Amino acid sequence: MVSKEKLKEYDIKYKENHRELLRQKARIYRKENPKHNSEYQKRPEVKERQKQLRNRPEFIEKRKQYLLSIKLKVFSHYCGGINKIKCQCTKCNISIIRMLTIDHINGDAHKNRHQGVGIALCLWIIRNNFPEGFQVLCWNCNCTKGTNRACAHYD
Numbered sequence: 001m002v003s004k005e006k007l008k009e010y011d012i013k014y015k016e017n018h019r020e021l022l023r024q025k026a027r028i029y030r031k032e033n034p035k036h037n038s039e040y041q042k043r044p045e046v047k048e049r050q051k052q053l054r055n056r057p058e059f060i061e062k063r064k065q066y067l068l069s070i071k072l073k074v075f076s077h078y079c080g081g082i083n084k085i086k087c088q089c090t091k092c093n094i095s096i097i098r099m100l101t102i103d104h105i106n107g108d109a110h111k112n113r114h115q116g117v118g119i120a121l122c123l124w125i126i127r128n129n130f131p132e133g134f135q136v137l138c139w140n141c142n143c144t145k146g147t148n149r150a151c152a153h154y155d
């Protein structure tokens with residue numbers, strides 16, 4: 001008879017050697033059993049494991065890079081090139097990515113809440129093929145723009 005340890009060892013080896021295949025199988029299973037999957041996701045030990053995975057430094061770094069790439073894509077579109085990214089206010093030279101935002105040129109952000117803000121808005125813009133009516137502004141120029149279309153630089 002095969003010992004439990006041996007079986008376990010075999011199991012680990014098998015999983016190591018068939019990682020991609022097992023991943024594919026799991027993917028198909030998740031697709032075909034969405035309900036089971038959502039119940040599985042709610043288990044506390046699963047939640048805890050996912051939280052730990054999300055907090056791994058390499059995961060955080062990857063996510064950061066991904067979010068940055070999304071922003072760069074949208075900003076470079078509305079600024080006319082990756083090297084031209086800056087606040088589009090003519091009296092402002094801020095080009096630090098973290099200080100820049102997407103502005104609804106007509107000030108109708110409140111009418112377009114479904115578009116989201118921040119990264120969600122960037123993703124919405126990409127999904128909708130970079131529609132007109134947006135520009136890149138820094139936080140200061142954006143927040144002081146209000147309804148009169150010009151920021152505090154022009155007061």
Ligand SMILES: [Zn+2]
Binds near residue numbers: 088092093137
């Ligand atoms: Zn500015």
Ligand SMILES: [Zn+2]
Binds near residue numbers: 089091140151152
């Ligand atoms: Zn300004």
